[in-house]
Each structure stands twice: as structure tokens, then as C-alpha cells.
């Protein structure tokens with residue numbers, strides 16, 4: 030039975046990857062940060078109590094900022110595969126906590142690689158690094174592929190640039206099987222609430238159900254290549270099953286604006302929207318309402334406004350990936366397109382908003398937030 034260790038197992042990708050590896054018969058170990066609150070909602074359905082015999086899903090307390098703890102966990106688990114998905118992954122937050130971001134995202138990667146090496150596991154343990162399209166930042170070529178020069182635009186991207194190169198360095202210096210998946214944005218109903226797609230689906234579903242009035246957004250002109258996280262974690266696994274370690278771009282090859290994602294989400298809720306005005310004065314106004322999913326919305330309502338507090342000090346305006354290497358060498362192609370992804374997310378969040386609205390009508394108070 031193969032053993033995998035996943036950092037960031039409580040996150041979107043970690044939870045999908047854990048499901049995939051369990052299906053494939055792995056013993057899955059995950060590292061989760063200690064917190065006074067439970068933060069395991071995304072893996073609760075696969076959780077096994079420590080008292081179950083022959084467990085194949087095991088969580089360890091740990092932190093990418095603590096090398097002694099990482100070394101101890103790796104020594105104990107002796108993993109065949111390590112997936113480094115843990116990170117401070119919010120680009121806007123990285124401008125507010127640049128040092129923490131560097132420590133976890135850059136140094137955390139080094140700590141893991143060094144632990145594998147010092148424990149003498151460099152021939153046994155394969156290593157996947159969650160690299161990112163944010164490395165391309167101020168894009169030097171379109172579409173972006175494995176050979177496109179990087180130009181990071183945030184403390185997050187700069188930290189991930191270090192992680193990208195240290196992963197390659199350990200491959201070249203020590204002959205370790207290490208690789209980078211350069212993943213473009215990937216989303217799902219499990220996406221964190223402060224990333225733009227989820228903020229939109231959750232925000233508009235809440236408005237539709239009368240739990241909120243208006244959604245405040247940043248730069249809605251930004252263009253992204255959005256895929257489904259489920260498709261992308263399969264590729265993470267595939268990258269570690271090859272003869273030779275290599276780096277791959279993972280993307281859909283299509284890009285859309287944040288504004289388009291708002292429009293699609295509204296459509297799913299039966300709301301026709303039109304955008305008016307420019308820059309910080311742009312608003313989205315309700316044109317029509319159909320169906321029964323948006324009882325709290327009427328024509329003329331302003332559903333979306335711009336709040337400059339969500340602008341980033343340096344923005345990544347456009348990202349578009351070319352995953353033809355992954356297609357040619359690994360036969361990988363995304364199965365779920367962006368429009369279908371949006372539909373799944375919108376209906377997931379609508380269901381939750383309906384549940385919250387029901388609770389509210391019946392006297393239970395619920396706090397909603399669309400910060401992010």
C-alpha cells in the first residue's frame with residue numbers, strides 16, 4: 030500500500046486529492062494546523078477516528094513554519110509521495126502578511142525537501158510542489174506555457190517563485206523525483222469564500238435569498254483561466270507516476286473576465302444583469318428576474334458595486350494557460366469547462382443560502398460575510 034503525505038489537506042485541493050488517493054488504495058496522511066476551532070469541514074466525510082483499526086486516513090498536527098515538526102512527521106510516515114499543497118494562498122493577503130507568506134510558501138517548501146533529504150528518503154519519496162500561474166504575473170507571452178519567463182507581481186508569487194526553483198534545484202542537485210505543477214486558477218464548491226469565484230457565487234446566492242443586499246468587488250476586468258479543482262488534482266497525482274520528474278502547466282486554455290463570472294452566476298439564479306458606468310462607478314443592475322430562486326431581488330436593484338479596497342497594489346490583469354505539454358505527454362485534458370463549473374458553484378451556494386434563509390425566517394440568526 031502506497032503512503033502519501035499531503036500538506037494543506039484541509040483545503041480545497043487537499044480534500045479532493047485525499048479522496049482520489051483513498052480511491053486508489055493509498056494510506057493518506059495529512060498535515061493540519063492547530064487551531065482553537067475545527068477547520069476540517071472539507072475532509073470530515075472521510076475522517077476516521079484514531080480508534081478505528083487499520084486506518085487509511087490519518088491527520089497530523091503540523092505547520093510548514095516548523096521544520097522539526099515536519100521532519101518528525103515525515104520520519105514517522107515514510108511517505109512514497111509528498112504533495113505540498115499547504116500555503117498562505119491568498120494573493121491580496123500576501124501584501125498584508127508578506128513575511129509570513131514567504132516563511133510558509135517559500136521556506137516551508139525548502140523545509141519539506143530538506144527533511145526528505147536529511148532522512149535519507151531522497152530515492153524513495155516523490156515530491157509534488159503546488160506551483161502557480163501567479164508566477165507569470167505581468168505576462169511576458171500569451172498563452173503562458175512551461176517556457177514562458179516569470180514576472181511575479183505579489184509577495185505570494187515571489188515566495189512561490191523560490192519554491193518553484195528550490196524544487197527544481199533538489200531534483201538537479203540530489204537526483205530527487207520532484208516536480209512543479211504550474212496550476213492556473215482552479216475552483217469548486219469547496220473553494221475558500223474569499224477567492225473571487227466563490228465570493229461571487231456565495232454573495233449573489235445570499236442576495237437572491239435576502240441574506241445580503243449588495244456585493245462589493247475589486248477589479249472585475251481581470252481575466253482568468255478557471256478550471257475545476259477535481260480535474261487538477263488528478264493531474265497532480267499523474268505527475269508523480271511518470272518515469273522522469275517534469276514540470277507541467279495545467280489550464281483550460283480559455284479565459285474569462287470576473288465580470289463574465291458575475292453575469293453567469295446571476296443567470297444561474299434567474300437574474301438578468303446589466304453593467305453600467307465605468308471604473309469605480311461601475312454597477313450591476315437587475316434587468317429581469319425569472320424562476321423562484323431570487324425572491325428577494327427585483328428589477329432596478331443594484332447588486333454589485335466596486336470597492337477600491339479590493340484592488341491589489343500590483344494586479345495580475347490576465348492569465349491564459351497552454352497545457353499542451355500535459356496533453357501530449359500525459360494525455361491530460363480538463364473535463365469540466367468554466368461555465369459548468371460556475372453552474373455547480375452557484376447551485377451549491379444557492380442551496381446553502383436557502384437553508385440559511387429558512388433558519389433566519391424561523392428565528393435563528395446567521396452572520397454572513399462576503400469580505401475577501
Ligand SMILES: C[C@H]1O[C@H](OP(=O)(O)OP(=O)(O)OC[C@H]2O[C@@H](n3cnc4c(=O)[nH]c(N)nc43)[C@H](O)[C@@H]2O)[C@@H](O)[C@@H](O)C1=O
Nearest residue numbers: 118120161162213214223224225246247248249251339401
Ligand atoms: C493560481 C492562483 O489563483 C488564485 O489567485 P488569484 O488569481 O489572485 O485569485 P482570486 O480569486 O483571489 O482573484 C482573481 C482575480 O479576481 C480579482 N478580483 C476582483 N474583485 C475581487 C474580490 O472582491 N475578491 C478577490 N479575491 N478577487 C477579486 C482579483 O484582483 C484577481 O485579479 C489563488 O488560488 C492563488 O493561490 C493562485 O495560485
